[in-house]
Amino acid sequence: MSRFMNISNALPLARWFGHRHSRTSPLQLLLRNRLAAAGLIVLIAVCILALITPWLPLHHPNQTALGNRLLPPGSDGHLLGTDHLGRDILARILWGTRVSLSVGISATLVAATVGSILGILAGYFGRHVDNILMRGIDMVMAFPYILLALAIVAVLGPGLLNALYAIAIVNIPFFARNVRGVTVTLRNREFVDAALLSGKGHARILLTEILPNVLPVIVITMSTTVGWMILETAGLSFLGLGAQPPQADLGSMLGEGRRLISTAPHVATIPGLMIFLLVMSINLLGDGVRDALDPRLKAGALRRPAARTRTAPAARQQPTGEPKGLLEVDNLRTEFHLDGQVHQAVNGPTFHIEPGECLGIIGESGSGKSVTAMSLLGLVASPPGIIQNGQVNYQRQNLLGVSDPVLRGYRGGELAYIFQDPLSTLHPLFTVGDQLVEALRAHRPLSYRAAWQEAVRRLEEVRMPNAARRAKSYPHQLSGGMRQRVSIAMALANDPQLIIADEPTTALDVTVQAQILKLLNRLREQKQASLMFITHDFGVVKQICHRVAVMYAGEIVEIGPVEEILARPAHPYTRRLIGCVPSVDYEGGRLAEIPGLPPQVSNLPVGCKFADRCDQVTDQCRAAPIELDTLNERHQARCIFAREVSA
Amino acid sequence: MHTQLWRYIGKRLLLMIPVLFGLSIIVFLIMALIPGDPAQAILGAYATPDNVARINTQLGLDQPLPMQYITWLTNILQGDFGRSYAQNRAVLDIITERFGATLILAGTALVLCSIFGLLAGIISASRQYGLADKMITFIVLIGISMPAFWLGLLLIMFFAVDLRWLPASGMYSMWGGGGLLDLLRHLILPASTLAFIATGVIARLTRASMLEVLRQDYIRTARAKGLHERRVIYRHAFKAAMVSVVPVIGIQAGFVLGGAVYVETVFQWPGIGSMLVNAISQRDLLLVQGGVLIVAAAYVVFNLLADVVQFILDPRVTA
Numbered sequence A: 001m002s003r004f005m006n007i008s009n010a011l012p013l014a015r016w017f018g019h020r021h022s023r024t025s026p027l028q029l030l031l032r033n034r035l036a037a038a039g040l041i042v043l044i045a046v047c048i049l050a051l052i053t054p055w056l057p058l059h060h061p062n063q064t065a066l067g068n069r070l071l072p073p074g075s076d077g078h079l080l081g082t083d084h085l086g087r088d089i090l091a092r093i094l095w096g097t098r099v100s101l102s103v104g105i106s107a108t109l110v111a112a113t114v115g116s117i118l119g120i121l122a123g124y125f126g127r128h129v130d131n132i133l134m135r136g137i138d139m140v141m142a143f144p145y146i147l148l149a150l151a152i153v154a155v156l157g158p159g160l161l162n163a164l165y166a167i168a169i170v171n172i173p174f175f176a177r178n179v180r181g182v183t184v185t186l187r188n189r190e191f192v193d194a195a196l197l198s199g200k201g202h203a204r205i206l207l208t209e210i211l212p213n214v215l216p217v218i219v220i221t222m223s224t225t226v227g228w229m230i231l232e233t234a235g236l237s238f239l240g241l242g243a244q245p246p247q248a249d250l251g252s253m254l255g256e257g258r259r260l261i262s263t264a265p266h267v268a269t270i271p272g273l274m275i276f277l278l279v280m281s282i283n284l285l286g287d288g289v290r291d292a293l294d295p296r297l298k299a300g301a302l303r304r305p306a307a308r309t310r311t312a313p314a315a316r317q318q319p320t321g322e323p324k325g326l327l328e329v330d331n332l333r334t335e336f337h338l339d340g341q342v343h344q345a346v347n348g349p350t351f352h353i354e355p356g357e358c359l360g361i362i363g364e365s366g367s368g369k370s371v372t373a374m375s376l377l378g379l380v381a382s383p384p385g386i387i388q389n390g391q392v393n394y395q396r397q398n399l400l401g402v403s404d405p406v407l408r409g410y411r412g413g414e415l416a417y418i419f420q421d422p423l424s425t426l427h428p429l430f431t432v433g434d435q436l437v438e439a440l441r442a443h444r445p446l447s448y449r450a451a452w453q454e455a456v457r458r459l460e461e462v463r464m465p466n467a468a469r470r471a472k473s474y475p476h477q478l479s480g481g482m483r484q485r486v487s488i489a490m491a492l493a494n495d496p497q498l499i500i501a502d503e504p505t506t507a508l509d510v511t512v513q514a515q516i517l518k519l520l521n522r523l524r525e526q527k528q529a530s531l532m533f534i535t536h537d538f539g540v541v542k543q544i545c546h547r548v549a550v551m552y553a554g555e556i557v558e559i560g561p562v563e564e565i566l567a568r569p570a571h572p573y574t575r576r577l578i579g580c581v582p583s584v585d586y587e588g589g590r591l592a593e594i595p596g597l598p599p600q601v602s603n604l605p606v607g608c609k610f611a612d613r614c615d616q617v618t619d620q621c622r623a624a625p626i627e628l629d630t631l632n633e634r635h636q637a638r639c640i641f642a643r644e645v646s647a
Numbered sequence B: 001m002h003t004q005l006w007r008y009i010g011k012r013l014l015l016m017i018p019v020l021f022g023l024s025i026i027v028f029l030i031m032a033l034i035p036g037d038p039a040q041a042i043l044g045a046y047a048t049p050d051n052v053a054r055i056n057t058q059l060g061l062d063q064p065l066p067m068q069y070i071t072w073l074t075n076i077l078q079g080d081f082g083r084s085y086a087q088n089r090a091v092l093d094i095i096t097e098r099f100g101a102t103l104i105l106a107g108t109a110l111v112l113c114s115i116f117g118l119l120a121g122i123i124s125a126s127r128q129y130g131l132a133d134k135m136i137t138f139i140v141l142i143g144i145s146m147p148a149f150w151l152g153l154l155l156i157m158f159f160a161v162d163l164r165w166l167p168a169s170g171m172y173s174m175w176g177g178g179g180l181l182d183l184l185r186h187l188i189l190p191a192s193t194l195a196f197i198a199t200g201v202i203a204r205l206t207r208a209s210m211l212e213v214l215r216q217d218y219i220r221t222a223r224a225k226g227l228h229e230r231r232v233i234y235r236h237a238f239k240a241a242m243v244s245v246v247p248v249i250g251i252q253a254g255f256v257l258g259g260a261v262y263v264e265t266v267f268q269w270p271g272i273g274s275m276l277v278n279a280i281s282q283r284d285l286l287l288v289q290g291g292v293l294i295v296a297a298a299y300v301v302f303n304l305l306a307d308v309v310q311f312i313l314d315p316r317v318t319a
């Protein structure tokens, strides 16, 4: 029943089909898939057998021998036994397979031809043609399709050819739909217009420009429908509506044998097994083809992230001494293993947060700041993420090494997150009140009712207008600002010691941004909580943070008190970042582009990672890793000229 | 919520009208394809000149096609599906007698395949590439490649002939008194046969959409809240995955209703499916027509139900 797979994304597939530069070709991928390869082998074997049947030393499939009725498999001269008329089953199976295969393939070709023509016409000419054709197709699809095939056979009369037509007709819509989809996209490309302008006729464009491009889609659809068509023609024959005696296909043999099921089961089971083998091998191969052609599977992106980031043993050791501050991050290293490449996203940042402090973490996107934040509680998607080394010490425990239940206790309890885009981070199908209740009840033994009241109170605390009523809303019914208030309420639900806010205002418009910032800052002061604020905007840092860590290519390049860094930035990158902020007080100014790109985290340079974009770069910068230089006990920077500048 | 739900149902009911209309046109057109004289074909062996004349006026066969359609549709809307000449009864009577059996069989199969398909899909997704996932994936693959008629025969062979646990055919035993228990005993094999194949499709889709959903940001949020992984999977991910699975369960209704033709034939279940097969071999075209129409309409209703469930699940769908 592969027919229900979604082939709406067939165009990228098609493009990929013709793409020969990738490191592994689709064919290699296909063969690497053991099941698909097995399917291919079985299918080829069956096809070869069916082709050479006429030349094999077999009994005549229709030669009756009443003396030899119902011989069991393994009988002398009849490897698979005989049926109720004494005919040799092996011969009949092979001849029947020939019939079933050719009928199934012919039906597929008919359906593919007619369906593709309809699809191309509908997609190419659009408007009325499209409307009429596709409405018709929709109507046909509103039928349970086997039923439609039955109705057609009923009218045309039983017979193998009529069964073939019936099965072909009910499959036309699948081809028409898929092909139309691709044609519509192609139609809107320039090259078709260019061809029209150059005076080519529609017929030529359809044949030379469109057809070659939709061919892969037709092939994919064929591979996913041919198995079904063989199955269904066999089914019609089984019902006595397809092949008529003396002609026999696998289905009609099964139909004839079914009355003997209690006395001579092999007469029915053997043809059934053959159909099953045939269809199964085609489906295995079809699945393999699809997997090989689906680029998403290739990257392993469809793997489900585990409940917790994978953590190497080196990162699970418990701390020996007394940790610094409320939470201490020490030499954290998080990597992504993608496509056989290692991306070093986080390269050993070391910092701590004091109780009640607001620490800003700033950097461009891709600087590793979000991954750092998410590594703290094991929220980095894994695969592909893996924490290789480091410690995250909280209350004398390394969070990277604690047990799952302990970690769950901290998550959303003493340590809470606020994420960037509240539309995608709130569950779309639960009311916000319900989601808050869940957060509360995960950490406290409250009845649903009591938790609901608490949830409403928390919503009031974040100044949600009309909180009692809003609690019953779904996220999509709220504005962006209100949604972010919900996220904040949810993070604060269990009075956390530390709030980790990952660009909580980036998705919001300027005025709302300012409100949310004020709110966060006020709540932090009220609750005496610490705040780790991740952003790309120095304006925000200036407004609410006490200290700031600047990240670049997974490293901290500068860390210190906000006023000091704003006054005397020691690292060229920090200066650039500051330069991007409008000089007036925070106005939500966007980070202007800093020229150049951060280095590829899969291929980091040995020396200063900022060297390629730095205007003060010297040979010495590239020679060896640059260490963090301590300028005073609170201010450090990773640049060989740090002292000169800040002095 | 309730007024919204009713408004939605009302709207969907209205939208059903053009679909049913389209179905009727297709059935009518197929019947118009009959080669040769339609009255002859419809009557077959019963084509006395009298009967031919009667059919011709009754169906308006001497009129142009559009007029024929209108006559035909008016008759059907009045509950007149014509007569089965082979059985010499009104088509509507035969259909109503048989429809219940098909609904019981298809309904049970649909419930079974939904339950097992969803469960298998969830287990598969939550243990991706684990042993359970591989086994389920393989069984699913067998399921979608298995001819229903063959599976039915195998089950009969094993459970009815060899083990003698369950009856091989029929809906009630002749001496069983016809209670619910008797019905259930007869239902197990055909319903499982019908469900097995659809289970595969649902399991596959559930697995795929669970995997898709588990990568969403709101799942990370659920974990960040400190929820147990069980709750994350069975509550957060499952509900979201259902949104894309439910319409497919609706589509599976069509497969189950169609597959009932085979299963009813194999198990001699007295439903519309086996009736259709007999009617086709007897060239009892009006009975075929009535049966096809009624099952197609049932399919439309199943899809409507799926849409309503979808509406209840997903607040973003608006009435």
Ligand code: SF4
Binding pocket: A571, A572, A573, A608, A609, A610, A611, A614, A615, A616, A617, A618, A621, A626, A638, A639, A640, A641
């Ligand atoms: S170490 Fe050299 S390249 Fe790096 S930031 Fe300092 S001056 Fe620029």
